[in-house]
Amino acid sequence: MRAHLLAQLVCLGRHTLTGLLTTNGQLHRDWSADYRLYSRQRIDAAALFGSIRRGAQQSLAQEEALTVAMDDSILRKSGRHIPGVGYRRDPLSPPFHVNFVRGMRFVQLSALVHQADGFCRMIPIDFQQAPLPVRPARNASPEQQQQYKAALAAANINCLGLERVQTLRQQLNEDPAARARHLRVVVDGRFTNAKLLKNLPANTTLIGRIRRDAKLFLLPQGQAATGRKRLYGQAAPTPEGLLSDPSLEFQRVQAQLGARNCQFRVKVLGPLRALQAGGSQNLQLLVIAPLGYRLRKGSKLLYRQPAFLICTDPTLSIQALLQSYLWRWDIEVNFRDQKTLLGIGEAQVRNPHSVQAQPALAVAAYGLLLLAAAQANLKALSHPKWRPDSEPKRLSTASLINLLRHELWNASIKEPFTHFRSDPSDDHNPQKLQPLLRSALFYAAA
Template identity: 45%
Template sequence: MDELDFLFNECHPAFSSHSSWTKCRELMYGSLTCLGRRTVTGMLAASGNQFVDWSGAYRLFSQQRVDVTKILNVVQSNVLQETSSFPHIIAHMDDTIIKKTGKRIPGTAWRRDPLGPPFYTNFIWGQRFIQMSLALPRNGQTCQSRAIPIDFHHCPTVAKPRKTADKEQWDTYREEKKIAKLSRQGAERIKLLRNRLDDQKYNQKELVIGVDGSYTNKEVLKNLPHNTTLIGRIRKDTKLYTIPDKQTGSGRKRVYGERLPTPEQVRQSSQYPWQQVQAWAAGKVHKFDVKIIHDIRWRSAGPQNLALIVIRPLGYRLTKNAKVLYRDPAYLICTQTKMNIKDILQAYLWRWEIEVDFREEKTLLGCGQAQVRNQNSVESIPSFIVAVYGLLHLANYRANKLSKMELLPRPKWYPLKKQKRITTGDLLNNLRAQIWAKANKLNFSHFVNNETNTRSLRNESNSPISAFFYLRN
């Protein structure tokens, strides 16, 4: 709680007045302690404001009395301070859809459901956002990492004009449609992040961004800013080329040389040797077999040199005696040919954390559950929830670094591990327990010690306080 308060105090310039800061602080704790839906009224009730005027909480966002971008900038600057000793700044970018039901909510439209079955395309009604996160490693470069969100940008589609609209309206629609494309918006967010890093005197540090296949295209690759490396996934049948030989004489210079095998053919070929690289993934350090080809070119990237990385699929067993199954191979490109293969692989594997962010922001913190219709509120409240998520994990990281935190012991069905990862559910439980223990004048330390001692006993009847502190959404 102390670290969370300290971080939120740094966000004071993001508010139009001190009263707005105070009200937003109450909403922040309401969003973290609420056990129901994270609507604005749910946050107010969780913070004990259910019998006071509620309209000020709505005006906080509808009249733009809080600049959520500045709160996320505070999160970014603190993450950069924690990772200042690392040679690169590792970032992740991806988009997500927040489901909605109201057809008159600004920015909503029919979207393709990414969780639909592969044999049938489902559509859902919702909003679309692009998120950028910075990697916050736990210890060292080959270790566990947490993705801390620093940007959450609303990306609505452009409304299509009627068939009877004039030519000028259709021309305007086509131009706005190009600007609203996710790839164009993604390229703009990368440029904005690079500019912010330059303003914070990180202009000499390389920014390494991991993306999926939807952003590995010419719109992003041909518009990368300076000191920026992109690691993205490509198709297994991508057409790649060598660098052309030096051309003598007149005529237009060649950009692409001889045709190379496709990434799938490279994986199957014995011409390119495998090399073993260690990297952290799925809770431990794995040994990955990879192939790497330097100095290749791709038409989507233009005249810049790339590196191709082919990752052999890992084997795993569903049970101890089951047969070995294999995941799919991965094919990556990197715009920095001199970067260490170990750093490339680890930076991309850390990208999975942004998917964890999306799930926890929606399920645990209720991002998108606020029932608002105002244009400003529709955009800013989900961003505020994401900013609270980032502040929570940053406060946890700093509290762990300063001293050993006093945490609620995990339930008995959790395995006892020395290097256990503190989940977001654990953080929310501990924060609620600290707040409720303080409000009810309970000795939190005594309760934690008592629960730790009785954890190994059988048929132990839990007290009402224990059941109260271990409430889940």
């Protein structure tokens, strides 16, 4: 398993099991044990992610909440006999034409980590497959149709998201060092619904986006002596209406966005209650005005879209609420790195256990890499001459992988490369490269 974790990070080709074996130098050995590592359930992914979570908690202050971002993603697969693969809505399709792709759906949780250099990063601490049941044939019996509908409702992505949040809260409660730590979950509009809002575990706060036309209500002022208790009071303005309401002024809040601090104009309203979605849950509404930006210096000022957030903790400060949501973007960066750099989902496995275990191990390797980078004060390798000398504020995943390859392979490289750093005069042309291999035409003529 350790060999696979390292090979998943430093593999130069496609990240299939054959590619991992080739990276480990096992190209001419028996590979059956490597496949049984996944198919026989010999990997405890929960233990791997648990160690990453405990490492993330060590970077937090004693009273600081554990901020976790949750989102789902699709790993594209073309095989028709892979468990859990089916047609899914393509999130990259344009809004005027919905496209479908074949793939597997996963739910990921990423936790906030404070790095040694002062910046923050989200690292994955959970990765769970979210398959859908197989649709029965058209001539299936009514009992089979009812079973399929029940299984489809149980496999809803929101049900799985709630299960992962409850599992994480239970893991924190079982850990004596994290039992009293508050859990703050940040989600997008997909998970901001009644399933999560009404069933959140104790000592947990949810922050998510809502529709601009969501129906919100103030708290009831008084209760009748008889009859049912009132859950909703007078109708509150919609999030879009609050944004354009001139009677309530904007507040300026400073938050960290990447490597710089930005000023945001926000409006706050609460405590509120959402119709049907929140029930008796008290909410706080935060409206973020669009940010202005210029494509270049002196160009026309453009604006982004506004954001509408709700929080299940009406007493949470505006700055903490806004900053927690800005940190959520790092989970999108995690998905991009996992698919483009680490080749998550490229392994050609069909066993039901391998389909879940192999991507989970690859994501755990990615999380261990980011955790090690957060705990160590690293510096990037020397840049080539065409790159500027200014160092980035936070090392990218590609830079971390290059550092890891340098540590693993530097001792094996015997030939020095000092001639690549020579400084010839301006009027001297560089020496042409003379390849040692003869061309195929030479051998064909011979």
